[in-house]
Amino acid sequence: MKASRLALLVAIAALVAAYFAFDLGRYLSLDYFKSQQAAIDAYFRAHPLESAAIYFAAYVAVTGLSLPGAAIMTLAGGAVFGLLWGTVIVSFASSIGATAAFLASRFLLRDWVQAKFGDKLKPINEGVAREGAFYLFALRLVPAFPFFVVNLVMGLTPIRTATYYWVSQVGMLAGTVVYVYAGTQLARITSLKGILSPGLLGAFVLLGLFPFIARRILASLKARKVYAKWAKPARFDRNVVVIGAGSAGLVTSYIAAAVKAKVTLVERHRMGGDCLNTGCVPSKALIRSAKFLSHVRRAKEFGIRGATADFDFAEVMERVQSVVKAIEPHDSVERYTGLGVEVITGTARIRDPWTVEIAKEDGTRSQLTTRNIVIAAGARPFVPPIPGLAQAGPLTSDSLWGLRELPARLVVLGGGPIGCELAQAFARFGSKVTQVEMLPRLMIREDPDVSELVRRSFEADGVDVLVGHKAKEVVVEAGGKFLVVESGGTEKRIAFDEILVAVGRVANTEGYGLEELGIPVTKGRTVEVNEFLETAYPNIYACGDVAGPYQFTHTAAHMAWYASVNALFGRFRRFRVDYSVIPWATFTEPEVARVGLNETEAREKGIAHQVVTYGIDDLDRAIADGEAHGFVKVIVKPGSDAILGATIVGEHAGDLIAEFVAAMRHGIGLNKVLGTIHIYPTLAEANKFAAGAWKRSTVTRGQMDFLAAFHDWTRGEGGLGAVLGRVRSLLGDKRPYHDPAKH
Secondary structure: OOHHHHHHHHHHHHHHHHHHHOOHHHHHOHHHHHHHHHHHHHHHHHOHHHHHHHHHHHHHHHHHOOOOOHHHHHHHHHHHHHHHHHHHHHHHHHHHHHHHHHHHHHHHHHHHHHHHHOOOOHHHHHHHHHHHHHHHHHHHHOOOOOHHHHHHHHOOOOOOHHHHHHHHHHHOHHHHHHHHHHHHHHOOOOOHHHHHOHHHHHHHHHHHHHHHHHHHHHHHHHHHHHOOOOOOOOOOOEEEEEEOOOHHHHHHHHHHHHOOOOEEEEEOOOOOHHHHHOOHHHHHHHHHHHHHHHHHHOHHHHOOOOOOOOOOHHHHHHHHHHHHHHHHHHHOHHHHHHOOOEEEEEEEEEEEOOEEEEEEOOOOEEEEEEEEEEEOOOEEEOOOOOOOOHHHOOEOOOOHHHOOOOOOEEEEEOOOHHHHHHHHHHHHHOOEEEEEEOOOOOOOOOOHHHHHHHHHHHHHOOOEEEEOOEEEEEEEEOOEEEEEEEEOOEEEEEEEOEEEEOOOEEEOOOOOOHHHHOOOEOOOOOEOOOOOOEOOOOOEEEOHHHOOOOOOHHHHHHHHHHHHHHHHHOOOOOOOOOOOOOEEEEOOOOEEEEEEOOHHHHHHOOOOOEEEEEEHHHOHHHHHHOOOOOEEEEEEOOOOOOEEEEEEEEOOHHHHOHHHHHHHHOOOOHHHHHOOOOOOOOOOHHHHHHHHHHHHHOOEHHHHHHHHHHHHHHOOOOOHHHHHHHHHHHHHOOOEOOOOOOO
16 A cells, blocks of 8 residues: 555544544534533634634534534534524535545545455446436435445545535535524423424424435436426326236236226237247146146056057147137237227337327327336347357247147257246157257256256256257258257257247337437346336336346236336335345246245355255155155245245246245245145145244254153153253253154
């Protein structure tokens, strides 16, 4: 460290140490001020300028050194100097002190902190780079964390010193006025009755309301800046226009209509979106048929001497479409029209923050003005730019439903949920499936033991699983198609008839006006929204797959509630979207379901945790059903029964996880799960037995030794002294007791 930095650091450390060593904080308490108020007032009347200078210097020192007491000093300033001069003195002293702390932090720590913790400071750095003054103003006007922290942290960013000073001066002014005014009222208290004075009560009401008022002011200023170049209509045709009729759009429209808002839903393709037409519904119908075939092949396991199934793949795919058609009325134009939603088939384009232009199927165009817009445009399969892939006519989860002939050889690119579900299903129909994943294991978001169970199941079904293999190119030659993959420096060719690309999905963010309005997208290519699901324009919201961060149908519906309620009633109260308890399932066999943290995440994030596992191979119903495989794994907060997360691998895992989802959402711990009656024999008992495994893990050898001695005494086989002697073991032996009981 340079000598100048070392000298400054030593000086600051010495001053802070002196503050605490000599207990100078006692002079910055409200009790001390009230006890000395008469003397302070007398000195001020005799020496007004000197008093102001001393106060000013002390205030700068306290704020510059980030010492506690600035709030009390502000109140004292109002009491001594009055509202006008108190505000002037405190405003300049606090800004100068804040800038001093800012400069000290920058001089001493910025280079080192940015080098070491740049990734953690990234959100602040990006905010400063994007709009530094406004970003700081927001922190000053509505303090997300204490002002002294703002001083120190902002010193680590690239914001200019002059900008920092004047924004602090302006941003802290409103709060300063409120606190100084409160001080003028505190000065008038001469007895306990004074606490109930209207002026003081009013000051405290102002202090309580200030953050809410400040938020409104800040939102108004931000909105004025964003909407500056647009002309707002005097009236609106609609309360909400929703773009996209997938899960998010349907739920948004449903809620808006339910509360009697005038809502228009625009869909350019098919009602129900991906989930109904190309995702959840058809894939589960296909998986069900494939699972039936797998059970036929397992006939001997169930005591059946032999069983066969004759099927035509085209008929299976027609059955899939019949399932889609059976569910279609739930998401139909007729149903939503009946609910009070105006449904228009056409292509929407946002022309300005309050106007949506709709190009209808018949070629006509119309425009609607609306108070709010909700973007629910969904996502589409991502097809990577692998050389030669386009020439091979790749399938995706959108296009494969047109197949009527089973591919003899199928390559599946991707080891995530979609790739895994479809790879196993096609293998069960008889395709020779090769699954290629560039990462070291399947289902990388799950724990390694989960990935291993799934891999073994896939290989038993005939899937050739190639993890750690990168797709290099696709070669089409001599009437054949080949995927070239590379692993560990070695290349190999895989012949195929069809190739299914399932490497992820990308949000639909183009073609409906985001670019013209300047609505930004994230690095993950989703629409950028805040915690209220607002885009850069406070009246334009985005939810579902187009906004992320989760691309699940149930999450899209969850987000839609926040988008619709905030859009319609946000002027009165807004709700931050809650992602704290998000479950999901992958419908392979075995099924994999998860909520909250898993073991890998808890370890990587350094979160203290206890892992409790119950093997479903021990469960009576699973044994009877011939499905005795998998496990329930619960991540528990040490020293309590609080559930941090759960993973279930096994038959109907997607159904079984619901108990843990409810428990986490409503703060129910494992003790109550254990105390809940579960029907015997059911798969749901696995959850209770997992809770029982946790309970047994909390029992120590000392406790069991004590109980053994106690029961010996009750049978007359040991004296009371033996029981008391075991108290030492009870208190001292904390080793876990290993219960030999089965359940």
